Amino acid sequence: MTHPTARFTSVYGPVQSWRYGRSLGIDPIGSVSTCSFDCVYCQLGGIDRKSCDRQIFIPTAQIAEDLQQFAPWDVDVLTLSGSGEPTLALNLGDIIETVKAIAHRPVGVLTNGSMLTNPTVRAELGLADWVAVKLDAISVAQFKRVNRPADGMDLMEKWVGLYQFRQEYSGSLAIQTMMLHPWSEWDQSYYIRLMQVLAPNEIQLNIPSRPRPLTHEADARGNHLTDERPYLTKQLKLVSADVLYKFGDRIQSITKIPVRYPKMTSPAIGAQS
Secondary structure, eight states: OOOTTSOOOSEEEEEEETTTEEEEEEOSSOSSOEESOOOTTOTTOSOSEEOOOOBOSSOHHHHHHHHHTTTTOOSSEEEEOSSBOGGGBTTHHHHHHHHHHHHOSOEEEEEOSTTTTSHHHHHHHTTSSEEEEEOOOSSHHHIIIIIOOOTTOOHHHHHHHHHHHHHHOOSEEEEEEEOSSOOOHHHHHHHHHHHHHHOOSEEEEEOOOSOEESSOOGGGGSOOSSSOOSSOEEOOOOOOHHHHHHHHHHHHHHHOOOEEOOOOSSSOOSOOO
16 A cells, blocks of 8 residues: 655656656645545556545645646646546646646646536636546446446436536547447447537547556556556456457547547457456
8 A cells, every 4th residue: 555654745757648748747636545436447546535525635835836846847748637536626726727837838637527517617627728538438337337436426417517518618628438348339339429419629548558556556646667566456357459449440430539549569458358
């Protein structure tokens, strides 16, 4: 588990992202991982606290101080993500404006979209240059199995909030979809219809790139330069690259929305399940 003697810093990296280049991570949540989901593939490991309640976890002034230590910010972007769901941070908008003013770099947010029914959250996210929203499930059963949401969270409400955000947001919107299993014909067709309605700027199809820690590990926020990790992990079963590419080609041919994938060095990146 995370070592309690290690000083937690709200800024980490830089992290090399296949989606956004060289990125400096901004973590507005803190050492106790807090999220409205507990996804089965989460690279942080088990979530410490599953919640939908917004609060100030780390003061904006502390994030600004931590960010100064990384000057002159030789990165492409600053990305709010880290130890849970960033939109749970009540000072989200203030954080985005502050780090923009300090580093003068584009700022993006990786979010699971669970708080987008809240108009205040939508307005604060609107300050970001780009937003990537997780959409791993299009059925309630799949939602509960893969994302394991907090009690009371409704998949249809999540979709409505995402659609509302799309209508209001002038920045670049990406949809991130993690594929753990091949989807049925019905699932694929319904997902494509949703994307036609939503019309995001791009779709990112992905598979888990790292084994899942068995407990929460703040160290898992960044890149691992080797396959060795100083904590226990669980290897996930993955779909083949062929499954991912075929679905992506189908999405792009029907919707004309660009589809991106992580870099793959082998036709088969895992065992199909």
